[in-house]
Amino acid sequence: MAAYLIRRLIQSALILLGVSVITFLLLYILPADPVRQIAGRSATPEVVENIRRQLGLDQPVWVQYGNYLWGLLHGDMGRSYLQRSEVASLIAARLPATLQLMLGAIIAELVIGLTLGVVAALNRGKPLDTSLMVASFAAVSAPQFVVALLLLYVFAVKLGWFPIGGYGTFSHLVLPSITMGIMGAGWYSRMMRSSMLDVLRADYIRTARAKGLGRMRVILRHALPNAILPVIAMIGMDIGIFMGGVVVVESVFGWPGIGQLAWQAIQRVDIPIIMGVTITSAVAIVLGNLLADLITPFIDPRIKLR
Amino acid sequence: MTDTTPPDHAAPLAAPTERGAFARMLRRPLAVLGLALIVLIVGAAIAAPWLVSYPPDQQNFDGLTLEGAPMPPGGQWLMGTDLLGRDLFSRLLYGARTSLIIGIVANGIAVGLGTVVGLTAGWMRGWIGTVLMRFTDLMMAFPALLLAICLAAIFRPSLWIVALVIAMVNWVQTARVVYTETTALTERDFIAAERTLGASGARILWHHLLPHLWPTIIVWATLGISTTVLLEATLSYLGVGVQPPTPSWGNIIFENQTYFQSAPWLVFIPGAAILLLALAFNLVGDALREVLDPTQRGRR
Amino acid sequence: QETLDPNAKAGGDIIITYKDDVATLDPAIGYDWQNWSMIKSIFDGLMDYEPGTTTLRPGLAESYEMSEDGLTYTFKLRPGVKFHNGREMTAEDVKYSLDRVTNPETQSPGAGFFGSIAGYDAAAAGEAEGLSGVSVIDPQTVEIKLSRPDATFLHLMALNFASVVPKEAVDEYGADFGKNPVGTGAYSLGEWTIGQRVVLTKNPDYWRDGLPYLDSITFEIGQEPVVALLRLQNGEVDVPGDGIPPAKFQEVMSDPDQAARVVEGGQLHTGYITMNVGTPPFDKVEVRRAVNMALNKDRIVQMINNRAVPATQPLPPSMPGYTEGYEGIAYDVEGAKKLMADAGYADGVDTELYVMNTDPNPRIAQAIQQDLSQIGINAEIRALAQANVIEAGGNGSAPMIWSGGMAWIADFPDPSNFYGPILGCDGAGDGGWNWSKYCNEDLDAAATEADSMAAEDQAEARLQAWSDIYMKVMEDAPWAPVFNEQRFTMKSARMGGDDALYVDPVSIPVNYDYVYVSE
Amino acid sequence: MTDPVLSVRDLTVAVDTQAGPKPLVSDLSFALHRGETLCIAGESGSGKSITSLAVMGLLPTGVNVASGAITLDGQELTKLPERRMRDIRGARIAMIFQEPMTSLNPVLTIGTQLAEAIRTHDPKADAKKQALDALRAVRLSQPERRMGQYPHELSGGMRQRVMIAMALALKPDVLIADEPTTALDVTVQREVLDLLRDLQRDTGTAIILITHDMGVVAEMADRVIVMQSGRMVETAPVAQIFDTPAQPYTRALLAAVPRMGDGGGAAPITADPIAQLQDVQVSYDIHGGLLGRTTHRVHAVEHVSFDILAGETFSLVGESGCGKSTIARAITGLVPHEGQITVAGHSVPHDGLSAGPGLRRDVQMVFQDPAAALNPRKKVGELVAEPLVIHRIGTASERRAHVRDLFNRVGLSADQIDRYPHEFSGGQRQRICIARALALQPKLIIADESVSALDVSVQARVLELLAELKAEFGISYLFISHDMAVVENISDRIAVMYLGQIVEMGTRAQIFGNPQHPYTRRLIESVPVPDPAFIRAPSPRMATEVPSPVWAVGSGPARVVLTDAGGGHLVAEAAATDDAAVS
Numbered sequence A: 001m002a003a004y005l006i007r008r009l010i011q012s013a014l015i016l017l018g019v020s021v022i023t024f025l026l027l028y029i030l031p032a033d034p035v036r037q038i039a040g041r042s043a044t045p046e047v048v049e050n051i052r053r054q055l056g057l058d059q060p061v062w063v064q065y066g067n068y069l070w071g072l073l074h075g076d077m078g079r080s081y082l083q084r085s086e087v088a089s090l091i092a093a094r095l096p097a098t099l100q101l102m103l104g105a106i107i108a109e110l111v112i113g114l115t116l117g118v119v120a121a122l123n124r125g126k127p128l129d130t131s132l133m134v135a136s137f138a139a140v141s142a143p144q145f146v147v148a149l150l151l152l153y154v155f156a157v158k159l160g161w162f163p164i165g166g167y168g169t170f171s172h173l174v175l176p177s178i179t180m181g182i183m184g185a186g187w188y189s190r191m192m193r194s195s196m197l198d199v200l201r202a203d204y205i206r207t208a209r210a211k212g213l214g215r216m217r218v219i220l221r222h223a224l225p226n227a228i229l230p231v232i233a234m235i236g237m238d239i240g241i242f243m244g245g246v247v248v249v250e251s252v253f254g255w256p257g258i259g260q261l262a263w264q265a266i267q268r269v270d271i272p273i274i275m276g277v278t279i280t281s282a283v284a285i286v287l288g289n290l291l292a293d294l295i296t297p298f299i300d301p302r303i304k305l306r
Numbered sequence B: 001m002t003d004t005t006p007p008d009h010a011a012p013l014a015a016p017t018e019r020g021a022f023a024r025m026l027r028r029p030l031a032v033l034g035l036a037l038i039v040l041i042v043g044a045a046i047a048a049p050w051l052v053s054y055p056p057d058q059q060n061f062d063g064l065t066l067e068g069a070p071m072p073p074g075g076q077w078l079m080g081t082d083l084l085g086r087d088l089f090s091r092l093l094y095g096a097r098t099s100l101i102i103g104i105v106a107n108g109i110a111v112g113l114g115t116v117v118g119l120t121a122g123w124m125r126g127w128i129g130t131v132l133m134r135f136t137d138l139m140m141a142f143p144a145l146l147l148a149i150c151l152a153a154i155f156r157p158s159l160w161i162v163a164l165v166i167a168m169v170n171w172v173q174t175a176r177v178v179y180t181e182t183t184a185l186t187e188r189d190f191i192a193a194e195r196t197l198g199a200s201g202a203r204i205l206w207h208h209l210l211p212h213l214w215p216t217i218i219v220w221a222t223l224g225i226s227t228t229v230l231l232e233a234t235l236s237y238l239g240v241g242v243q244p245p246t247p248s249w250g251n252i253i254f255e256n257q258t259y260f261q262s263a264p265w266l267v268f269i270p271g272a273a274i275l276l277l278a279l280a281f282n283l284v285g286d287a288l289r290e291v292l293d294p295t296q297r298g299r300r
Numbered sequence C: 001q002e003t004l005d006p007n008a009k010a011g012g013d014i015i016i017t018y019k020d021d022v023a024t025l026d027p028a029i030g031y032d033w034q035n036w037s038m039i040k041s042i043f044d045g046l047m048d049y050e051p052g053t054t055t056l057r058p059g060l061a062e063s064y065e066m067s068e069d070g071l072t073y074t075f076k077l078r079p080g081v082k083f084h085n086g087r088e089m090t091a092e093d094v095k096y097s098l099d100r101v102t103n104p105e106t107q108s109p110g111a112g113f114f115g116s117i118a119g120y121d122a123a124a125a126g127e128a129e130g131l132s133g134v135s136v137i138d139p140q141t142v143e144i145k146l147s148r149p150d151a152t153f154l155h156l157m158a159l160n161f162a163s164v165v166p167k168e169a170v171d172e173y174g175a176d177f178g179k180n181p182v183g184t185g186a187y188s189l190g191e192w193t194i195g196q197r198v199v200l201t202k203n204p205d206y207w208r209d210g211l212p213y214l215d216s217i218t219f220e221i222g223q224e225p226v227v228a229l230l231r232l233q234n235g236e237v238d239v240p241g242d243g244i245p246p247a248k249f250q251e252v253m254s255d256p257d258q259a260a261r262v263v264e265g266g267q268l269h270t271g272y273i274t275m276n277v278g279t280p281p282f283d284k285v286e287v288r289r290a291v292n293m294a295l296n297k298d299r300i301v302q303m304i305n306n307r308a309v310p311a312t313q314p315l316p317p318s319m320p321g322y323t324e325g326y327e328g329i330a331y332d333v334e335g336a337k338k339l340m341a342d343a344g345y346a347d348g349v350d351t352e353l354y355v356m357n358t359d360p361n362p363r364i365a366q367a368i369q370q371d372l373s374q375i376g377i378n379a380e381i382r383a384l385a386q387a388n389v390i391e392a393g394g395n396g397s398a399p400m401i402w403s404g405g406m407a408w409i410a411d412f413p414d415p416s417n418f419y420g421p422i423l424g425c426d427g428a429g430d431g432g433w434n435w436s437k438y439c440n441e442d443l444d445a446a447a448t449e450a451d452s453m454a455a456e457d458q459a460e461a462r463l464q465a466w467s468d469i470y471m472k473v474m475e476d477a478p479w480a481p482v483f484n485e486q487r488f489t490m491k492s493a494r495m496g497g498d499d500a501l502y503v504d505p506v507s508i509p510v511n512y513d514y515v516y517v518s519e
Numbered sequence D: 001m002t003d004p005v006l007s008v009r010d011l012t013v014a015v016d017t018q019a020g021p022k023p024l025v026s027d028l029s030f031a032l033h034r035g036e037t038l039c040i041a042g043e044s045g046s047g048k049s050i051t052s053l054a055v056m057g058l059l060p061t062g063v064n065v066a067s068g069a070i071t072l073d074g075q076e077l078t079k080l081p082e083r084r085m086r087d088i089r090g091a092r093i094a095m096i097f098q099e100p101m102t103s104l105n106p107v108l109t110i111g112t113q114l115a116e117a118i119r120t121h122d123p124k125a126d127a128k129k130q131a132l133d134a135l136r137a138v139r140l141s142q143p144e145r146r147m148g149q150y151p152h153e154l155s156g157g158m159r160q161r162v163m164i165a166m167a168l169a170l171k172p173d174v175l176i177a178d179e180p181t182t183a184l185d186v187t188v189q190r191e192v193l194d195l196l197r198d199l200q201r202d203t204g205t206a207i208i209l210i211t212h213d214m215g216v217v218a219e220m221a222d223r224v225i226v227m228q229s230g231r232m233v234e235t236a237p238v239a240q241i242f243d244t245p246a247q248p249y250t251r252a253l254l255a256a257v258p259r260m261g262d263g264g265g266a267a268p269i270t271a272d273p274i275a276q277l278q279d280v281q282v283s284y285d286i287h288g289g290l291l292g293r294t295t296h297r298v299h300a301v302e303h304v305s306f307d308i309l310a311g312e313t314f315s316l317v318g319e320s321g322c323g324k325s326t327i328a329r330a331i332t333g334l335v336p337h338e339g340q341i342t343v344a345g346h347s348v349p350h351d352g353l354s355a356g357p358g359l360r361r362d363v364q365m366v367f368q369d370p371a372a373a374l375n376p377r378k379k380v381g382e383l384v385a386e387p388l389v390i391h392r393i394g395t396a397s398e399r400r401a402h403v404r405d406l407f408n409r410v411g412l413s414a415d416q417i418d419r420y421p422h423e424f425s426g427g428q429r430q431r432i433c434i435a436r437a438l439a440l441q442p443k444l445i446i447a448d449e450s451v452s453a454l455d456v457s458v459q460a461r462v463l464e465l466l467a468e469l470k471a472e473f474g475i476s477y478l479f480i481s482h483d484m485a486v487v488e489n490i491s492d493r494i495a496v497m498y499l500g501q502i503v504e505m506g507t508r509a510q511i512f513g514n515p516q517h518p519y520t521r522r523l524i525e526s527v528p529v530p531d532p533a534f535i536r537a538p539s540p541r542m543a544t545e546v547p548s549p550v551w552a553v554g555s556g557p558a559r560v561v562l563t564d565a566g567g568g569h570l571v572a573e574a575a576a577t578d579d580a581a582v583s
């Protein structure tokens, strides 16, 4: 177990190194000059060169990368070109919100997705199953922005159950989590239905029924833990998918996560922030996958980590 | 000794041949519905020039109100107009061309690639498996949008680039899921049995592992249609893909989503189109799976 | 002294929303839509504007004098002005601030504005400690020497970049001064939670007596404009900083109750198309004029819900120096076709139109594209992120660019602001902001000439000179001006103060120092 | 006599097919009284399992009760709603399923699975204590520890006992046991049967015991039902069935029962060896500890050497988990091994992966678990034709003809070719696997428990087929079995394994006529005798821990030294086998 963990952590570090190298190179070849953005419209070429020198952007790319990596290893992600603040502090300020949202979204998608998947599997072939299929596809096909605004409009503006955006309390978290979880829920419900159908045919389900267990107990205690395995493997990946979609949800709900930071940085080629966010999210994704792999043995004792 | 063969087996359950799979599928009404939808959508995309009254990028003078608002569906405009006074019906049909290529070709390639990588890694194990899976992890942790922006800035944007990006990015999840399932499957006795028969790796992969992965592949491939069609819009927005005024279902939604209250048809009609396409493929996929997977029909 | 609004009541807190983050509140660096007006309220410069107008007035300077030759300005500072940290502001601070903004280490995007101050070149190159032209006469007096007469100089002293900052605070916070700003302004920074809110609180010791009225202003950050409007309608927000989103414009305007709370005003803005004069087909003036003639500006304006007026020339109507009565290049498709044929493009030509990818710019680009296709110009649209468009414009690889979303709201209300970096030879080099790469030495000379007419009595002549310059520009047609955007600000019912404060040309969206709430 | 607890009247169970319902069980009637043991015997696929599932109300989807009644204490069950049926399941009727390996939920501990059954029917019960009692009752060693273990950590025999404990914990009125001992070696089978008898004596439970082993029937049954093709052909008290069978099928069945001592002394074969194993070792690593290093190894096979001669049937017997299947896997190149294995001139590669096509053609294996060894998504016809396709033998139509022929030979009908594995009974699947192994006419067939699930008549027929092929083509067999009677009947030579090592090896006459090793003797004594009149001498019940083949790295079991007791009869020195170590 510990050896497995150590090996995986080393591999993870290599993956992160790879991500950072590729990202750095991509940003390097990206045709947009950050110095121009810093220097402003009326700057003379000398001023521009002066700033380029100060930032070390006149050096060969590997030297730049080396410097960056060296800083990174010392916890220094550099300073934003445009905001001039430390990237690490910008990310640190926003990370808790992002993590909260992701956790909320994961819970939302698991609760919604798994329930619907199980219900669909139990009603296989019936009209309810078909309706749920359409619903899952609708959830996956729905543009997030529209979902977000619809939820906001109905539950916050019209019904007043939740605040119209903002951050801080649990009730702030509900709508953004659901919005973000809806797509995953559609996805999970399909996965869950299909693995549930497999599990329901297993001999041990018959054994459980032969014991006279109630329907709910058979489903929740016997079928679910077995059926959930393929879904667990997906949760790790979700973090990556969330990273792509988080900006929409954040901006509709005024959620202070790193998605908006990243989006603005991408629009304006604020390289240190892009690097910082990329590495942070890569860490989250890698850890998420690792976590998913570590959890599985607890659900399925047959799985041994090697 | 008497003949101990149970006589009741003389009545064959059904004697379908593999070639009959398609025919058997056609006996399912839902599958036929799905197929019909696909044919309809593809047909409409191909026949678009003959079906529409306005070119897709023509900004009609009478397509906007005096205040510059789009026209709702009905009358002259079958599905209404967009914010530039263009005929939405026309844009939808032409947009299908883009979206079908993304949703079917690019997504298909992604799922195919993911399946191949996952299968190979799961089957080979060893260092090849490790390298493949860690590469998959790397791709997963890698910011796809950034790659897209770089490609956008370097290459001339086109449908093919966006298709390429989607194919490059979207295989990852499929690969991981297929890998997990493959490793479990290769432990099963019937695979060992195949090996003792002398089956080649290719034969085992193709004939014995792949059929078990069908359900997963179908789920991923059909759900992927929706997500990739929407992803295309994001990527095009960042400059990688089709550029305005070329329509695609995704970018029609994307351009107009803030207007979904004042001009709901601009969002919900293309949204419904995406949903229908994905559902149609799902219906066919489900039917195909049930035809191919006899165990779905109940077991002792 | 200040004349206070008789209706105004002191006290109250308001909420303003923005979608994008506030980058920094360092006046030497901040150059965004969001932070520009916040910095204005936290800091002061030597000069200032009458609220709601473009009329200059003294700010931290009590009075100023210009020498005969227009090369020396002497500012007398207002006594008893205190920084938020309690220390009194002196002439040393003024010099320090100007030295700081022009010091290359500061990496200020506004440094270039101060090019006319003597010693700028040495300072910008990092060869000198500070600007030799700025000297402290006594604690209350600053003298600034110019290397050439500059009629815009007083405007420059009203720019955020010229705000006076206390050295000790800058030294204390270093690069994080932008997160811990200390100025002399009407508000000081109360709270800043990154990504969530910035709170400005009233400066009780503000040197304009009785101001500001409000106790605090909370800027809520990171909220989608559509949602911000919902919250406004719900009574949670007082001013949506990003304005009324296009998608909601009609809804708001068709409801009389809401429409009554919308304030409309001019803006120092022009939306234009640049045509790269170095790249075929735009190396031919006929083609550039043809483009100007092909544009159906009325329709484009209609498409953005009439939130603009068609433009005839580079300068917006509310800018001094605007040529009244000039019709611009008239809409004439036939004439444009003829010009195209004259230029040898009777069979049409392919080109590219770059555009920033935020709504409504791609839409506008498509309207332009359709108009151009009428005269045989097939412009392929390339909608990209801001930075990529700026890069393509700067390195000259973009044949045409639609300026929307990136430029050009004037930094200060003076005609020269529309020339230098975006039409003059200085900006035409590699990486410059003159995306047409248009360089007319004669006009550059005329511009320098006009800007040296710094004396009061030359003002009229100077404006005429600028008017002539822009007319000449229109003849060469490196741009196709399309429209001048109007501002539509919306406010909650309780917001009080003159309408002009809500469309203040220099403080967007609101002049915080003078508005109040009636509750 | 009292009223029956359970009575089944005119039961017809049918499966939905595209051609309409097709009966699997027809007009079956029987009654079961308290304290009685009813054995259902009969041919494989005759509907025994389906009948018991019908009683439980757990028929697979698509299979339904078409007509008839099932009555429990006067209560009609077939019409009972699922909710009411639940109260009856477990509490009043309990069932032990045919497949013990897959019938326990892999993700729940034994304790949980036991306790929940108890709690469901009696929420106030001290479920933990009762569960422990149940585990003690089935004489599972270290019951406290077992409670916290997961099914995969137990051997097959242990799992079967857990299943029995679960069924008995609630003291049901009726217990249905579907082939409860098929997966077990005779010594464990003995224990399980004793256990059932004890429990019945203590609680008065009525038992329906489904089995094809006539020895078990003779020992256990009060009354017997013989089924064929979904119908009951005969029912009578056990003595009557064995003494005066009325129906020809019953007679045929009894005639086919292999009996100990029938073998006689066949002439010893002298030929070249087809397979040679020299000092073969196989171990499975167990990772553990802080650093995840290999801390322990399962020494599944230790220093095993033997030859199989051409045209010989070589049998491997031994208790469950002693490494028989592992040897089979090593010979077919499925697991990495040490030592030297040569088969038909091909040396088996050590890595357990890269065996070439030559070896594949010459050796075929029939896997122990036929359900697992058949790809569930392929038609059985395709599966049987698979080796022909792989080795490119014949045209498509020739292959089809060949497959039909094989089906006929193993007692399946040709029209079953296009069905899928799950549509067959356990015994039918086993025959499909045999047919597939025969397709290539290899030089060596490894048959791992290949006739265990077959009823005696089919079993006899299959064994006959194997013998025919042996005579015809000189095929050799490595025959792995628990069934000592079968082994005695067909083997030329026999090896007895214990804890991964061979403890005794010799000709049939030597092993059965003169068993030397105590374990061999115990095996032979445990065999059920197919004669209801036979009174077994009371033997001590064993409740000992199954000795473990798991050893810490660096240590290992002591090597057994075989000495020749004359005529090639190799026997371990007794002392070496006593120290079964658990580490």
Ligand SMILES: Nc1ncnc2c1ncn2[C@@H]1O[C@H](COP(=O)(O)OP(=O)(O)OP(=O)(O)O)[C@@H](O)[C@H]1O
Binding pocket: B006, B298, B299, B300, D015, D024, D043, D044, D045, D046, D047, D048, D049, D050, D051, D060, D063, D098, D212, D422, D423, D424, D425, D426, D427, D428, D453, D455
């Ligand atoms: N799900 C099913 N669909 C169709 N036919 C089935 C199904 N399950 C079983 N059968 C058929 O029903 C018949 C009776 O099966 P059953 O399992 O009761 O046999 P059995 O007597 O238990 O045999 P065995 O001793 O081999 O276990 C067999 O012919 C089998 O092929």
Ligand SMILES: Nc1ncnc2c1ncn2[C@@H]1O[C@H](COP(=O)(O)OP(=O)(O)OP(=O)(O)O)[C@@H](O)[C@H]1O
Binding pocket: D156, D185, D284, D285, D298, D300, D319, D320, D321, D322, D323, D324, D325, D326, D327, D368, D549
């Ligand atoms: N993949 C594996 N990993 C670890 N241990 C294993 C594995 N496969 C088998 N074993 C162990 O190896 C030993 C020998 O197993 P094997 O299957 O060869 O027994 P067997 O003699 O065939 O038993 P049975 O009669 O029950 O089939 C057992 O203790 C078993 O638990």
Ligand SMILES: [Mg+2]
Binding pocket: D048, D049, D050, D098, D178, D425, D426
């Ligand atoms: Mg059975």
Ligand SMILES: [Mg+2]
Binding pocket: D324, D325, D326, D368, D448
């Ligand atoms: Mg075995």
